[in-house]
Each structure stands twice: as structure tokens, then as C-alpha cells.
Amino acid sequence: MFYEGTEKRLQITLQHSNLLQFPDSFWQEMVRQAGALILSKIENAQVKAYLLSESSLFVWKNKLLLITCGNTHLVKAAQFFQKELGKENIHSLLFHRHQPHQPDLQATNFTQDVSILNSHLQGSTKHWRGKYQGDLFLFGEASHGPADTKQILMCHGLSGSFANSLQAGTVSTKQIECALALPEFFPQLHIDQFTFTPKGYSLNAVSEEHYLTVHITPETLSTYFSLESSFDNQLMQPFIGHLSTLFRPSQSHLMSFNASAENCLQVTLSDPDELRL
Numbered sequence: 543m544f545y546e547g548t549e550k551r552l553q554i555t556l557q558h559s560n561l562l563q564f565p566d567s568f569w570q571e572m573v574r575q576a577g578a579l580i581l582s583k584i585e586n587a588q589v590k591a592y593l594l595s596e597s598s599l600f601v602w603k604n605k606l607l608l609i610t611c612g613n614t615h616l617v618k619a620a621q622f623f624q625k626e627l628g629k630e631n632i633h634s635l636l637f638h639r640h641q642p643h644q645p646d647l648q649a650t651n652f653t654q655d656v657s658i659l660n661s662h663l664q665g666s667t668k669h670w671r672g673k674y675q676g677d678l679f680l681f682g683e684a685s686h687g688p689a690d691t692k693q694i695l696m697c698h699g700l701s702g703s704f705a706n707s708l709q710a711g712t713v714s715t716k717q718i719e720c721a722l723a724l725p726e727f728f729p730q731l732h733i734d735q736f737t738f739t740p741k742g743y744s745l746n747a748v749s750e751e752h753y754l755t756v757h758i759t760p761e762t763l764s765t766y767f768s769l770e771s772s773f774d775n776q777l778m779q780p781f782i783g784h785l786s787t788l789f790r791p792s793q794s795h796l797m798s799f800n801a802s803a804e805n806c807l808q809v810t811l812s813d814p815d816e817l818r819l
Contacts, residue, residue, distance in 0.1 A: 544643075544644060544647070544761060544763050544764065545611075545612060545742070545759055545761050545764075546611060546612050546613060546642050546643060546644060546647065546648070546759075546764070547611050547643070547757065547758075547759025547761070547764060547766035547768070548611060548640045548641065548642045548643060548696070548766065549597060549609050549610065549611045549640055549757070549768060550609070550610050550611070550614065550616040550637075550638070550639050550640070551607070551608070551609050551616075551636070551637070551638040551639075552606075552607070552608040552609075552616050552619060552620055552635070552636070552637050552638075553605070553606070553607045553608075553634075553635070553636040553638075553684075553691075554605065554606050554620070554623060554632060554634070554635050554636075555604060555605045555632075555633045555634045555635075555682075555684070556604045556605070556627070556631055556632060556633055557604075557630070557631050557632070557633050558604075558631065559604070559627060559631055560603050560604070561601050561602065561603060561604065561605070561606060562590065562601065562602070562603050564601070566580070566583070568626075569590075569592060569599060569601065571622065572599075572608070572619050572622050572623055573592070573594060573599060573608070573619065575615075575618040575619045575621070575622040576596075576608070576610050576614045576615055576616050576618055576619040577596070577610075577612075577613070577614040577615055577618075577649075578594045578595050578596040578597070578610055578612075578614055579594065579595040580592045580593070580594055580595075580599070581593045581594060581595060581736055582734055582736065583734070584732050584733075584734040584746065584748060585748075586732065586748060586750065588602065588603075588689070588748075588750055588751035589601065589602050589689065589748050589751055589752075589753060591734060591746040591747075591748050591753060591755075592746075593734050593735075593736055593744055593745075593746050594610065594744075596610045596611050596612040596614050597609040597610045597611050597744065597755070597757055598744065598746050598755045598757075600746075600748075600753050600755075602689055602751065604633075605687075605689070606623075607691070607753075609755065609770065611757065611759070613647060613648060613649055614649075615649045615650060616637070616655075617637070617650070617655045617658050617659060620635065620637065620659065621658065621662070624662055624663070629662060629663060632663065632681070632682065633682050633683070634680070634681060634682030634683055634684045635659070635663055635665070635679075635680070635681040635682060636678070636679070636680050636681075636684055637655065637659060637678070637679040637680075638676065638677070638678045638679075639652050639655070639676060639677045639678075640675075640676045640696065641674075641675035641676055643763070643764040643766075644764075652677040652679075655679070656679050659679055659681070663681040663682075664681070665679050665680050665681035665682075666679070666680055667679050667680075668680070673793075673795075674795045674797075687751075689751040689752055689753065689772045690772055690799060691770060691771070691772055691799050692771060692772055692773060692774060692775055692778065692798060692799065693769075693770070693771055693775060693778055693782075693796065693797065693798050693799075694768070694769070694770045694795075694796075694797040694798075695767075695768065695769040695770075695782055695785070695794065695795070695796050695797075696766070696767075696768050696794070696795040696797075697766065697767040697768070697785070697786070697789055697791035697793070697794050697795075698764070698765070698766055698791055698792060698793045698794075699765060699791055699792030699793055700760065700765040700766070700767055700789045700790065700791055701765075701789075701790045701791070701792065702788070702789065702790040704721055704788055704789070705760065705765060705789055705790065708741060708743070708758060708760040709741065709760040709761075709762060709765065710741075711740045711741040711760075714737070715735060715736075715737040715743075718735075718737065718743050718758075719733075719735065721788060722745070722756065722785075722788075723784065724745075724747065724754075724781075727777075727780060727781040727784070728747070728749065728754070728773070728777075728781070730749045731747040731748070731749050731754065732747065732748050732749065733745060733746070733747045734746045734747070741760050741761075742758060742759055742760065743756070743757070743758040744756070744757050744758075745757075751772075752771075752772045752773055753770075753771065753772050754769070754770070754771040754772075754773060755769070755770050755771070756768070756769050767785070767789050767791065769782070769785060775798070782796070782817055783817055785817075786817035794817060796817070
């Protein structure tokens with residue numbers, strides 16, 4: 543069985559509303575529109591983190607970040623949100639698709655998604671074509687704050703004993719937690735995690751307004767690991783090195799957000815050996 547681990551991302555920033563006051567039922571319906579379900583939640587005074595059947599949802603006072611994988615239709619969640627809150631309340635909307643491993647199995651392609659988005663919110667697009675392939679749609683002017691995404695790490699072609707055990711489905715949640723060793727790098731994190739049957743793993747973690755999320759898809763046809771975080775690069779670098787050593791990917795894409803006026807992603811293609819400890 544094939545499962546698409548590569549993610550789609552939706553980030554919306556609001557003008558005025560306090561999203562932390564919205565009930566869980568609102569987020570359950572928004573996630574359902576995309577074709578996913580909420581499994582669990584952790585929260586503090588600054589952020590709510592929902593672990594999903596397909597990735598993660600993070601909610602701050604004036605911003606949300608919805609990440610989905612599999613065969614989800616993320617633009618439907620964007621439509622639901624825009625209809626419920628109104629276009630006038632949306633300061634910016636960022637929709638980002640990484641290139642899927644099997645695009646023909648997806649419900650839509652980027653061109654179709656942009657057509658839907660442009661019917662409500664006229665924005666601009668950016669495309670990457672090369673070793674990394676992806677597409678981005680931006681409406682409005684993306685704002686910058688302490689909880690903004692700092693890096694996205696995508697690793698393909700996982701190898702080594704730990705990756706083999708994940709693929710065989712013989713590793714427990716506790717064993718994965720120990721192997722990731724998050725408390726050694728981030729002792730302040732509040733962690734929520736879930737191991738899927740027969741295999742697969744997702745983790746959300748928060749500390750004050752910051753977030754970190756990990757997703758592992760150990761499918762034979764497309765072994766994949768992803769990490770996304772708002773922590774500073776200096777703090778993340780040792781952890782990224784640990785992950786590269788643990789998973790030994792054949793290909794790594796390390797992305798960072800560019801805080802320039804263009805508000806676009808800066809793509810860094812990394813040799814896996816350069817990331818390993």
C-alpha cells in the first residue's frame with residue numbers, strides 16, 4: 543500500500559480575531575473539510591497544537607498553520623475558513639505544496655488549487671523546478687513574528703537499522719521517542735505523539751509560542767521523514783544533524799523562510815553527509 547507522506551501547508555494570518563477562543567468543534571470541521579481528523583491536542587497560553595490523522599494543525603491568537611499529507615484537499619479547508627470569517631479578516635494566506643511522490647494519486651494539482659484560491663483571494667505564485675520541486679501561492683503580505691516557521695527539513699530514501707525497523711513496523715512509540723531524543727535537545731518541550739497502524743509516526747511539540755512537528759512515513763515505495771519548526775536555526779542545527787545520522791537519507795531538502803519583502807521560501811539543497819554528526 544502506498545501512502546503519500548509529502549505535505550501541503552496552509553498558513554493564514556488574521557487582522558483582528560482571536561483564534562485561541564474558537565472551540566475545538568470549529569477546528570474539527572475545518573480539518574474534516576480537508577479530509578483529515580483531529581486525534582489529540584496539547585496547548586498553552588500562546589498556542590494550541592492538534593495532532594491529525596494526516597499531520598498537524600497549530601493555532602495562535604492571530605495565525606494558524608495547517609499541514610496535511612496523504613490524499614488530502616487542503617484548499618477546501620481554506621475555503622471553509624474564508625467563508626466562516628470573511629475575506630476582510632484575512633491579512634495573508636500562504637498555500638504551499640511540496641512535490642508529491644505520486645502526483646497522479648492526488649485529488650488536485652497546484653494549478654487547480656490556485657484556480658480555486660484565486661476565485662476568492664487574488665494572489666501571486668512561485669515555483670521551484672530542479673532537485674526540489676514545489677509551488678507556493680501567497681495572498682496579502684506575510685507578517686513576521688517569533689513563532690514563524692524557521693526551517694522545514696524533508697528527507698527521502700531513509701536507510702539504516704532504525705529506518706528498517708520502522709518500515710517493518712516493529713518499533714514502539716517509546717522506542718521512537720528515545721531514538722529522536724528530543725528532550726536532550728529541547729528539555730522544555732511539551733510533546734504529543736502518535737504511532738499509526740501498521741506503521742507511521744507523528745509528533746507535535748510546543749514551548750511557549752514556539753512549535754516543532756515531526757512526521758515519518760516508512761512506506762517501502764517512499765520512505766520519508768519531515769521536520770518543521772519555529773525554533774532558531776542555531777538551536778535546531780544539532781538536532782537536524784542527529785536526525786540525519788539516525789535516518790541516513792539518500793536525499794535531503796532543508797528549507798528556510800526568507801524574511802525579505804518578497805516573503806518567499808529560500809530552498810537549500812543539502813548533501814545528507816553534510817548534515818550528519
